Amino acid sequence: MQIAMENGTIARTPPPPTLLAGRAAVPGKTKDARSRMDDNADGATAPDFAKKIEAVGARQDKQAFEVLFRHYGPRIRAFMLKRNADRQQAEELMQETMITVWKKAALFDPARGNASSWIFTIARNVRIDAYRKTNRPEFDPNDPAFVPDEVIPADEVVQMGQSAERVRSAMEVLPPEQLQLLKLAFYEEASHSAIAEKLNLPLGTVKSRIRLAFAKLRDALGERP
Amino acid sequence: MNISHHIGDELLLEYATGALSEGWSVAVATHLAMCPHCRARLAAMEATGAQLMEGIEPPPTTETDEMSWSLLSERIDTVDQETSGEKPIRYEPRKERTVPEPLYSYLGGNPDEIKWRSLGLGAYHFPVKLGDKSTSVRLLRIPAGKPVPEHGHGGRELTLVLSGSFSDANGRFGPGDFEETDDDIEHQPVADPGEDCICLAVTDAPLKFKSRIVRIIQPLLGI
Numbered sequence: 001m002q003i004a005m006e007n008g009t010i011a012r013t014p015p016p017p018t019l020l021a022g023r024a025a026v027p028g029k030t031k032d033a034r035s036r037m038d039d040n041a042d043g044a045t046a047p048d049f050a051k052k053i054e055a056v057g058a059r060q061d062k063q064a065f066e067v068l069f070r071h072y073g074p075r076i077r078a079f080m081l082k083r084n085a086d087r088q089q090a091e092e093l094m095q096e097t098m099i100t101v102w103k104k105a106a107l108f109d110p111a112r113g114n115a116s117s118w119i120f121t122i123a124r125n126v127r128i129d130a131y132r133k134t135n136r137p138e139f140d141p142n143d144p145a146f147v148p149d150e151v152i153p154a155d156e157v158v159q160m161g162q163s164a165e166r167v168r169s170a171m172e173v174l175p176p177e178q179l180q181l182l183k184l185a186f187y188e189e190a191s192h193s194a195i196a197e198k199l200n201l202p203l204g205t206v207k208s209r210i211r212l213a214f215a216k217l218r219d220a221l222g223e224r225p
Numbered sequence: 226m227n228i229s230h231h232i233g234d235e236l237l238l239e240y241a242t243g244a245l246s247e248g249w250s251v252a253v254a255t256h257l258a259m260c261p262h263c264r265a266r267l268a269a270m271e272a273t274g275a276q277l278m279e280g281i282e283p284p285p286t287t288e289t290d291e292m293s294w295s296l297l298s299e300r301i302d303t304v305d306q307e308t309s310g311e312k313p314i315r316y317e318p319r320k321e322r323t324v325p326e327p328l329y330s331y332l333g334g335n336p337d338e339i340k341w342r343s344l345g346l347g348a349y350h351f352p353v354k355l356g357d358k359s360t361s362v363r364l365l366r367i368p369a370g371k372p373v374p375e376h377g378h379g380g381r382e383l384t385l386v387l388s389g390s391f392s393d394a395n396g397r398f399g400p401g402d403f404e405e406t407d408d409d410i411e412h413q414p415v416a417d418p419g420e421d422c423i424c425l426a427v428t429d430a431p432l433k434f435k436s437r438i439v440r441i442i443q444p445l446l447g448i
């Protein structure tokens with residue numbers, strides 16, 4: 001009975017101040033991706049990838065694009081390898097993703113999501129196109145029949161930019177069995193029945209772990225369930 | 226729009242990861258077009274996927290990276306950047322759309338402009354053509370106060386209400402509401418009185434088309 005659980009109205013309440021503190025709220029995360037991405041920064045702070053995407057979009061800034069490639073390229077390639085791609089194919093899909101990042105950079109809207117999310121969705125779509133002959137149906141925000149978001153208050157725009165940090169810290173406290181499911185789902189594009197089969201778990205267990213994981217993650221993002 | 230029935234986490238996750246095939250995705254993406262709440266949930270899932278991708282420790286293959294970069298930096302000199310979406314849909318400014326994308330393009334028009342096929346007893350359907358042969362996608366138009374054909378057929382079934390409403394054991398479903406039923410739950414949905422109910426229905430593809438037709442008209446004819 002998802003209906004009762006999902007009986008949510010749009011709660012556009014600002015998140016509690018502790019969540020808005022963003023980076024400051026996650027000290028000691030020195031071994032995560034953020035500290036490994038500093039090749040192009042002075043070591044103290046990571047490059048602002050959203051700004052780099054905007055620079056690529058606004059003035060074809062090749063240097064900014066190289067910063068994006070140095071960080072995301074190897075990760076996208078590794079992501080492609082997770083789904084049965086061979087090295088050659090993974091390289092091609094990574095290149096395709098980065099070319100799309102270059103082409104679409106001007107369309108990136110930091111108010112709608114963080115840089116990593118944007119690049120991830122491009123990589124995912126490149127991968128879907130490579131493996132599937134059918135379409136991936138999508139909504140179109142330019143569609144006159146599209147029901148737009150309510151106006152996002154300024155503090156929530158801040159929240160969007162920081163949400164990568166918050167999702168990451170929330171993921172670190174997920175129980176391992178929930179994290180394992182999410183990895184299978186995102187790395188291997190596995191449906192929940194495929195996950196159940198692979199892990200030899202009842203479908204109901206897989207479903208409830210997925211729900212628990214996202215309840216926790218949404219909470220970390222300040223969204224009311 | 227006052228939506229009270231949303232997409233479940235497991236289904237939305239399959240859309241977010243790319244695991245969901247075309248037919249189911251038509252219903253999911255069309256609900257997303259109508260529902261800011263589910264779009265926020267999708268964004269949270271995509272942010273999760275992004276962090277999982279960020280978290281992959283790439284092997285230290287600097288040579289490969291140098292080759293990749295020299296190739297990429299050459300390629301970007303030859304591609305043009307886009308200022309709008311890749312496949313921009315042309316929206317005629319004067320035309321009113323009563324259903325959003327992606328459904329509109331799959332139908333080729335508004336529900337009052339398509340060629341409905343009679344199912345008998347005042348019910349109509351419009352099969353949607355798509356590349357994905359594993360699912361059956363169609364629009365149903367159920368007369369006010371009458372039962373929705375096809376129920377408890379086994380397997381997954383998604384229903385998205387576009388206009389009017391229906392009620393079943395799970396509650397009342399109005400415009401924008403999304404229902405997912407599984408397995409053999411008997412949930413006899415009945416269109417509410419007052420207005421015909423138009424909804425999008427997605428099911429597993431029938432194994433035998435003939436028997437399906439019988440199944441469809443069965444509850445209507447009462448045989």
Ligand SMILES: [Zn+2]
Nearest residue numbers: 231232260263
């Ligand atoms: Zn919704």
